[in-house]
Amino acid sequence: xxxxxxxxxxxxxxxxxxxxxxxxxxxxxxxxxxxxxxxxxxx
Numbered sequence: 407x408x409x410x411x412x413x414x415x416x417x418x419x420x421x422x423x424x425x426x427x428x429x430x431x432x433x434x435x436x437x438x439x440x441x442x443x444x445x446x447x448x449x
Contacts, residue, residue, distance in 0.1 A: 419431075422438070422439050422440040422443055423438060423439065424439050424440070424443040425440065425442065425443055427440050427442070
């Protein structure tokens with residue numbers, strides 16, 4: 407059985423569905439889009 411730490415280390419990087427850019431995940435963030443795409447949407 408895989409340890410929880412190893413499980414989370416092997417997950418693929420989070421990717422923005424709008425532009426495909428890899429995102430740095432933050433534990434408290436539930437956003438799906440990157441900062442650049444979110445800024446475009448607010449304009």
